[in-house]
Amino acid sequence: MTFRQFAVNNVLRNKRLYAAYFLSSLFTVMVFFTFAIFAFHPLFFEGDIRWQVLYGMAVAGGIIYVFSFFFVLYSMSSFLQSRKKEFGLLMMQGMSTRQIRLMVFMENMLIGFFATLTGILLGLVFAKTVLLLAENVLVIEETLNFYFPLWAIVVTFVSFIALFLLISLFVSFILRTRKLVDLIKSDKQSKGEPKASVTLAVIAVVLLAAGYATALYVQGQGVIIAMLPVIIVVVIGTYLLFTQLSVYVIRRLKGSKGIFWRKTNMVLFSDLSFRMKDNARTFFMVAIISTVAFSAIGTLYGFQSYLTKNLKEMNPYTFMYSPYEVEDNQIQEHTETVEEILNNHDIQTETASAELDYFEVENSGPSEVLIAKESEYNRFAELLDEEKVDAAEGEAIVVADSSRVLIGASKKERLLDVPIELTNGELVQPDQFISSVVMPEMYSYYIVDDETFEALPEPVETKTRLIWQPTEGSEEAIIEAGGILQSQFPPGLFSAIDYSIYTINKTFGPVLFIGLFIGIVFFVSAGSFLYFRLYSDLDQDKRKFKSIAKMGLTDKELKKVINRQTALLFFAPIVVALIHGAVALTALSNFFDYNLVSESAMVLGSFAGIQIIYFLVVRYLYTKQIRRAVL
Structure with a gap:
């Protein structure tokens, strides 16, 4: 040979x-x-x-x-x-x-x-x-x-x-x-009994607590400023968690007779204490790699959700025409063009038009503020199936400044402290606040009853809005018609929100697809590291369990010890990574001031489910090998 x-x-x-x-x-x-x-x-x-x-x-x-x-x-x-x-x-x-x-x-x-x-x-x-x-x-x-x-x-x-x-x-x-x-x-x-420093174990707890607290506390732009220091602190804390704190906790558990001498815990903790020294660095590496995978995919998915869902929430009207410095005859031509294209795509709509009046309001930030009368607001609310308002005579309702809400400002907006002056010199004091996107206006504005509206001075400016809200028509037809209409009008004149969201998804799709695959590669690689660690000690475990079986270890107890040992190896770093990922995605929510709970739960839950399936398969194969050697 x-x-x-x-x-x-x-x-x-x-x-x-x-x-x-x-x-x-x-x-x-x-x-x-x-x-x-x-x-x-x-x-x-x-x-x-x-x-x-x-x-x-x-x-x-x-x-x-x-x-x-x-x-x-x-x-x-x-x-x-x-x-x-x-x-x-x-x-x-x-x-x-x-x-x-x-x-x-x-x-x-x-x-x-x-x-x-x-x-x-x-x-x-x-x-x-x-x-x-x-x-x-x-x-x-x-x-x-x-x-x-x-x-x-x-x-x-x-x-x-x-x-x-x-x-x-x-x-x-x-x-x-x-x-x-x-x-x-x-x-x-013998690898020797692993030793742990109490000081370093305490430092691990302090670093992780400080990193988590900072990540959860900061808001807005502070998230970007705190990101690098938090990452460094959490990485160091994670390393100390596995190399020092975990070893210290295991030694403390071994010192407790009530725990250590209970059933098969002696076998579990004795073996775990000696193996922790080898597994600590693997645990650290798996935890960090998995955290990168969770955070990367969660960030990409969350950012896409933020762009699309938030855009739809703040712009509920499917088609909106906003003529600015356009002649009346051109408005008529544009309207006929919109109607023709919608009809060609078999899209049935409810239409609405509004004349938005802007008034001079002192101490209001922007000097020109929209004041809408109650009947006009309720007409648009009915179009969206939103709740109508009931403004009392001589009082005003403030509607949220959506642009400020997006960047994390308080919902109790400045207009609540700014009264409206009527032509007779009387002041109308705002007494209610609502958060709504019923009117096609991005800044804070007032709603007053119709009689109070008639007592206002002449508006500084009046803007026209024409709206088409589909009642029938396929999603593909609405998107296609929106693309045609936006291409036929100058920028800012016509908006088709469904087509805009489609464009965002189309642009963001390659990034999400690539990030998803890279994240999966990282996660599966982390699982492979754990697989290597488990099977590298397989021959030693066979001899160990065979010797223990001779002393009376039953098949049920054998399976119990193996399940705990394997579960600890697979889930200790993954649980840490899931916590890291949850904190990171919460910080992302604070940065956008947008709730990403459902997106975070979907990403983290999916990876946790994959890890559970992976664990069940590996545990079955591993247990089969051990039992074959013992029996």
Whole structure:
């Protein structure tokens, strides 16, 4: 048998040992190839969306490729750590350090080659599904038809063969075999009882508490100012949480006889205490990577929701015409054009027109303020099925200044302290406040009863608003008609809110799509790190549980200990990441002054659900391996 055959057989006969490394490498290749299929699609080499999509895909591909390098390098490092005893046995048989390095190089290239091929093949299988997903997320009108991605295959294959070659050379160069006796006894050497500093444990609590409190307290622009210091403080606190605080808590629990001596807790805490030293850095890395994934996707999704939902809330009228310095005959022509286009698209509407009168009001900020009469406001409220108002004679209602509410100002606006002066010199004092978008006006304004309105002086300015609110018509027709109408009028003259939201989604779609995939890559990679940590100790766990079973550990107790041990490994860093992500998304809500609870819950809940499914699968396979060794 040649040396090359020995390396190949070594991989084929140790499938379980090599499986995790192979699958993680395969996944990174498949994700990169999926991006390549998307980026090289013929559709994106035509039209206006070509450059923005290609630029975004190039950036995303670069991020995934760089991250893949470090991820595969970490996977290889963890993989080699579990093979110390094997290297020691090979050295006993006469293999030199140079030959071990050559063997590692050949094995890594073999795994990399087949991981690349398999990743490309799986990418081809799921290519159409990904293109359909992209077609909906990106909000593009054209169909992303399936095609044979020759360039994507070439780029992916060359890129990852180069990546595995570089990693193989790097690992082979830095590989140190150490002393033979250390290699042979690597799985039997005591790691020593991990020690924790009480001072550092307290500092961990203080740093995390300070970071959370600051992130939740700051508002508006203060979020941007506090972001970098909070990130630094929380990262340091997270590292100390896993390396110091967790070890300290475990030692305290072991010191409590009521807890430590209860049922199978002795087995759980004794093993956990020794393994925490190795797992602490992995926990920290997984927590930070997962937090980045949660925060990135949550921010992108939340920002899109903020733009679209907020725009719709503040502009409830589907079509609005606002003639400014337009002649009366032109207004008639424009109105007929709107009616014609709406009819051509089979859109039935309720129409309304308003003459908005602006008056000189002293000490009101802007000198010209809209004052609407009650009947006019209620006519528009009925159009939107909103609550009508009842203004008492000689009193005024202040409507929220929506533009100030957006940036975090108090809803108790300035106009509540500014009375309206009538022609007879009497003052009308505002006594109510409501938050409403019924009238097509973005600033704060007054509502007065009709008799009081007649007693006002001549308005400084009168603005006309024409509104069409659809009662029948498809969403596609409304969007298409809105695009045609906005293109036919000068900017600011006509607004079609549904088309504006469609344009935002179309522009923001590539960013959300790219961010979603990068976040998934980070999250799955974090799960792979935990998988490596669990399976690197599998042989040691088999011997441990086999010995304990001989002392009377039942099958039910065995499953209970394994469930707790596995759950702690998988969920300790993820729970920390979920808390970090929730605080980060709350800070984002404070920055926009917009409630992102539903968006945050959806993002964090989705990732938590994925992690639970991943845990159940890994726990089943892990438990099956342990029970097979014990029984």
